[in-house]
Amino acid sequence: MTRTEDSERVLGCERRIVNAWPALATLVVGDWVLRFANGYSGRANAATPLSYGAELDTAMLELIEELYRADGLVPSIRLTPLVAEATREAVLDRGYRIKDKSFGMIAPLADSPVVEEAELEIEARPSPEWVAGCAALQTGVKTHAGNLMAILERIRLPAAFATWAVEGEPVAFGMSVAERGMAEIGLICVSPDHRGQGYGRSIVRGLMGWAGAKGCRDAYLQVEQGNAVALSLYGSLGFRQLYAYETRILD
Numbered sequence: 001m002t003r004t005e006d007s008e009r010v011l012g013c014e015r016r017i018v019n020a021w022p023a024l025a026t027l028v029v030g031d032w033v034l035r036f037a038n039g040y041s042g043r044a045n046a047a048t049p050l051s052y053g054a055e056l057d058t059a060m061l062e063l064i065e066e067l068y069r070a071d072g073l074v075p076s077i078r079l080t081p082l083v084a085e086a087t088r089e090a091v092l093d094r095g096y097r098i099k100d101k102s103f104g105m106i107a108p109l110a111d112s113p114v115v116e117e118a119e120l121e122i123e124a125r126p127s128p129e130w131v132a133g134c135a136a137l138q139t140g141v142k143t144h145a146g147n148l149m150a151i152l153e154r155i156r157l158p159a160a161f162a163t164w165a166v167e168g169e170p171v172a173f174g175m176s177v178a179e180r181g182m183a184e185i186g187l188i189c190v191s192p193d194h195r196g197q198g199y200g201r202s203i204v205r206g207l208m209g210w211a212g213a214k215g216c217r218d219a220y221l222q223v224e225q226g227n228a229v230a231l232s233l234y235g236s237l238g239f240r241q242l243y244a245y246e247t248r249i250l251d
Helices: 005-020 058-070 085-093 128-137 143-150 199-213 227-236
Strands: 025-029 032-036 046-051 076-079 097-108 122-123 159-168 171-177 182-190 220-225 240-249
Touching: 005 097, 005 220, 005 240, 025 058, 032 058, 032 128, 032 171, 058 085, 076 085, 076 227, 097 227, 128 159, 143 171, 143 220, 159 199, 171 199, 182 199, 199 220, 199 227, 220 227, 220 240
Parallel strands: 046 076, 182 220
Antiparallel strands: 025 032, 032 046, 076 240, 097 220, 097 240, 122 159, 159 171, 171 182
16 A cells, blocks of 8 residues: 555554444454454454555454454454555455455544534443444444443543434434544434434534544544445535445455
8 A cells, every 4th residue: 555645544443443433352462453352343343444455364363363262252353455466366365255344534623513402411431321322223243232332442542422302302323532633423323203304414414523623643444435415414514435345254
């Protein structure tokens, strides 16, 4: 990967994600971090490169597979632009298939005002109600509120847990974590009965304003490439595609 201003941002995002979305257990193997969190979320249960030209030889690949299987997890590797091409080819040759494809997006925060609206509540720590409400709007293994709380309780950086309420009823949730001038935004979810009314936009705007007030210059997030609604929303709020990556698993 050519070292450019954008590629430095890619590295900055990928390194910060490890802290913004902490796993329950973490191992460092060469240029990679291996993360384990009871299968809750792809990022927290995958091997991720943390330097340019990150490599994996056969022995390291076998170790990764052994460790994930021993934890009851499918071996999972995130192939970001930081991965050496030879390693990318080796992963594919071993039969790893695509689980999902995502974009990393980034937006400047210079013009993001603090949102002061009665419907928006931002807390520094996740309340049980926030966790339960957010988990209830997820699918599959992500509906497990206990596993979600186990991740969130490990956040040690300034964080914001946002709720948007309509007539006192929480209808949308989201979170952000700030680190060294950048803030990750994630877990944006809206109740099915209230979608299409701008509440997701309100949550993201509120979190961008919070991050700007914390001194962050950029906000970043990750979104599935096929999520057209989310891509349109984020694009309208000033986010642009910074990079693309794949998560591959070995059945």
